[in-house]
Amino acid sequence: MYLQSELIPELNLAVTADSIHRSDIDYAIEHCVFVSLNTFSTDKIELYHFTCHHFSDISECIIFVKNQTKKAVLLVAHTDDDSILRLHELPQIYFIYLYLCSDRLVSTYYPKKIRGNFTVSDKLETLVTEDLDLYAKQLLYIMSISIVSDHLNTEHIQFVYFQLVIDIILDMPQTDAAKEETISEYRLHYKEHRQIHSTDFYETHTAIDWYMQNNSVYRIINEAFHTEDTNTLFNFRYFINDLHNEIRKSHTRFVATLPVEQDHLMVYRGQLMTINDLQKLKANIDGFISINSFLITTRLLNTARTYAGDSSNQLLYNVVSVIFEIDIDMCNNVKKPFANLNSNDKNEIIFSIGAVFKIHSVTLLTDNLWSVRLSYGKNADMELDASIEEHYMNIMGESVHKLTFGTYLSILDEFDKAQQYHKLLLSTTNDNK
Incomplete structure (x- = not known):
């Protein structure tokens, strides 16, 4: 069962690159799509000029993710049931950030995709920033x-x-x-x-x-x-x-x-x-x-x-x-x-x-x-x-x-x-x- 929206703190990410080379972050952003599921944020998640796509229906979210053929998907999700498994299996999704979820989900699924379970957005945006930087560095050296x-x-x-x-x-x-x-x-x-x-x-x-x-x-x-x-x-x-x-x-x-x-x-x-x-x-x-x-x-x-x-x-x-x-x-x-x-x-x-x-x-x-x-x-x-x-x-x-x-x-x-x-x-x- 999903928590009611009024019980979920507003999730508003504004990823910065004060301590990270900005061109690396920008390069990663060009190759990523940011998606949120049931986070009930009143504001859009912002990464510079990068806007998050919000979904409350998991079926619509899955359809959107499957259509991302050339970009990696970063997913922020709030759910306490096993519906995350349906998203976890999609090859388009590279990283999943759980927000106010049961710790059971972290230990159940593949740890490389589940990046953590967060209770405050500050820690989440710090990890997203670091992940984007590492992703850019790794992506850069995969040859065409x-x-x-x-x-x-x-x-x-x-x-x-x-x-x-x-x-x-x-x-x-x-x-x-x-x-x-x-x-x-x-x-x-x-x-x-x-x-x-x-x-x-x-x-x-x-x-x-x-x-x-x-x-x-x-x-x-x-x-x-x-x-x-x-x-x-x-x-x-x-x-x-x-x-x-x-x-x-x-x-x-x-x-x-x-x-x-x-x-x-x-x-x-x-x-x-x-x-x-x-x-x-x-x-x-x-x-x-x-x-x-x-x-x-x-x-x-x-x-x-x-x-x-x-x-x-x-x-x-x-x-x-x-x-x-x-x-x-x-x-x-x-x-x-x-x-x-x-x-x-x-x-x-x-x-x-x-x-x-x-x-x-x-x-x-x-x-x-x-x-x-x-x-x-x-x-x-x-x-x-x-x-x-x-x-x-x-x-x-x-x-x-x-x-x-x-x-x-x-x-x-x-x-x-x-x-x-x-x-x-x-x-x-x-x-x-």
Whole structure:
């Protein structure tokens, strides 16, 4: 039985970030929906510009939550019956905050979702703030990836799509107009940078350092791939090109420093990964994984282990800790360059955007840590190119070409992607005038 509304203190959350970096909180807020059930608050729960959705009917609440396909749901609930179980099982709900409920509910259900049972709103809003900060930090380091088998089919459109989108962006000329669009896009995403001018921007030769020191740039690019936002990628083309070209220049210098007899280089990447992505990797041994962003790795296995962490202690319940072990073939040229980062003591290697790796194995190292063995080299590029070519020829009757790819998407009923792709091609034409 629910308590009567007049017996429940007003719940009014105004989450602040006095002691937490605001951009982290804002980043989390963009990926979350805040929902309250039977809290009987007379005011809306406010998180900066973020408004809570209130429900008194659990069925309506469930329908709303199920429709949240791209955002995590944070739920504040007041109930003393088992109806919370119906919400607890929904994968869209990441965190549940019980308000003036029976302690029995806290001990009955999965502790990672039930964050606590609160009697005063001050403690609740403090934990929500901390959770948003941790959620942002964990979400930030989950890469945008595309995975395909060694035989492409129509289910792998996204993989080819992003490879061609990246190629188009990297073919665009560097113009003053492109630079201004990148600055405008940067201002748009981060209000604290709205006063930035061309003279305050990075210099071309410092593009790598700027990327390494500026998490917000990584967020913009990674999020654009996660949401298939080609407009943002296009607007950020000036920086993407600069960073790619600087990595290419550094690649030549880096390779020249290695012993002539060294034909392989091992690097590692420790991070969190969604269980869904891990299952895709396991199902596509001998297939390929594309990293839809710039990838930073290390030559030190222990450093990678530190970054991978222990998923049993993570805030997100649907992630696992993973170490990518990447064997680089140094004997052949590759499509996407990589370079050593000399600015720190982590022995880091950065790969340019869209690097493709061959998947060799996925194994469980410990109860909470997985190992994914990949290789990087010309042979993998050639295998993938041949597979893409065969698939495209079967559909279009001709070789892959960026001018016909939009038609290919339309044939496969991917009309939204086709429209975005044609818009990108048109922008390319305008840039080259």
